Amino acid sequence: MKTVLKVNNLSFTYNDSDKKALNNINLSVNKGEFFCIIGSNGSGKSTLCNILVGLIPHYISGQLEGDVFLGDLRLADSSMGEIVSKIGLVFQNPFNQLSYTASTVEEELAFGLGNLGIPREEMKRRIERVAKLMRIEEILHKSPLALSGGQVQRVALGSCIIMEPDIIVLDECTSQLDPLGSEEIFDIIKELNMSGITVILADHDMERVARTADRILVLDKGEQIALDTPEKIFSSVDTEKHKINMPDFTRIGFSLNEEKLYDGNIVVTEEAAISLVKEVLQ
Numbered sequence: 001m002k003t004v005l006k007v008n009n010l011s012f013t014y015n016d017s018d019k020k021a022l023n024n025i026n027l028s029v030n031k032g033e034f035f036c037i038i039g040s041n042g043s044g045k046s047t048l049c050n051i052l053v054g055l056i057p058h059y060i061s062g063q064l065e066g067d068v069f070l071g072d073l074r075l076a077d078s079s080m081g082e083i084v085s086k087i088g089l090v091f092q093n094p095f096n097q098l099s100y101t102a103s104t105v106e107e108e109l110a111f112g113l114g115n116l117g118i119p120r121e122e123m124k125r126r127i128e129r130v131a132k133l134m135r136i137e138e139i140l141h142k143s144p145l146a147l148s149g150g151q152v153q154r155v156a157l158g159s160c161i162i163m164e165p166d167i168i169v170l171d172e173c174t175s176q177l178d179p180l181g182s183e184e185i186f187d188i189i190k191e192l193n194m195s196g197i198t199v200i201l202a203d204h205d206m207e208r209v210a211r212t213a214d215r216i217l218v219l220d221k222g223e224q225i226a227l228d229t230p231e232k233i234f235s236s237v238d239t240e241k242h243k244i245n246m247p248d249f250t251r252i253g254f255s256l257n258e259e260k261l262y263d264g265n266i267v268v269t270e271e272a273a274i275s276l277v278k279e280v281l282q
Helices: 045-052 080-084 105-115 120-134 149-161 179-194 206-212 230-234 248-258 270-281
Strands: 003-014 022-030 034-038 062-070 087-090 167-171 198-202 215-220 223-228
Touching (some): 003 198, 022 045, 022 198, 022 223, 034 045, 034 206, 045 167, 045 198, 080 087, 105 120, 105 149, 120 149, 120 179, 149 179, 167 179, 179 206, 215 230, 223 230
Parallel strands (some): 034 198, 034 215, 087 167, 167 198
Antiparallel strands (some): 003 062
16 A cells, blocks of 8 residues: 555654653555544644645745655655645644635635646636535625635635645544534545545544544544554543543443453343433433
């Protein structure tokens, strides 16, 4: 399987801090993979996302150690123009994604393409394709400032994928949406992944991560705790020690085991097991 992104001995310290935000991170991401990053607040998820797309060190300064490679491209030696053609970021706050220079959604989607000198006819083709994919055809002529939060999120994701990167990085990009809106956006992300785009997702929804991820990186206070499949990550009692909100099925399994209500493949006392499940899910 082809490796499209590689991180070697990566550490980073912000200029206004004497403590490392990330310390000695090592990972690789394969083409077409759905790779998830999890951890509590302050674990380093956003910092890692910003490094992977070149915002650190090109726009956010600090002491960066180690290397990040996009294929043969070393990010520290590359221009943002080279980087954005290969990898794109969708911010946690979708309003940070807007350029605030466009009067319509259509112009907003075209903004990045114009910076790269994409021909007008190619722009139109991409806008039509992305508008259909994101289901925003009806708002193309509306002002970006007149949109609902869910609509802004769709435009933010669209402004990333319209650049046609090989990899998209999503930093908790559905955290401000209601459950229905969040699932709608996530369905689109899954569609993109099924079409061959590599997805790197920092998320706090462990149910979603468990059912979607090919592999998971666990961070805690900037340290790399684990990198493995969902089955391995969520079956380990050590994961819960790092303030990870485990999926319901994992919590139930751990609780049954702790209460000695599970023996091999048989629940010893059905009534007791049902009572415990209800207690765990409250």
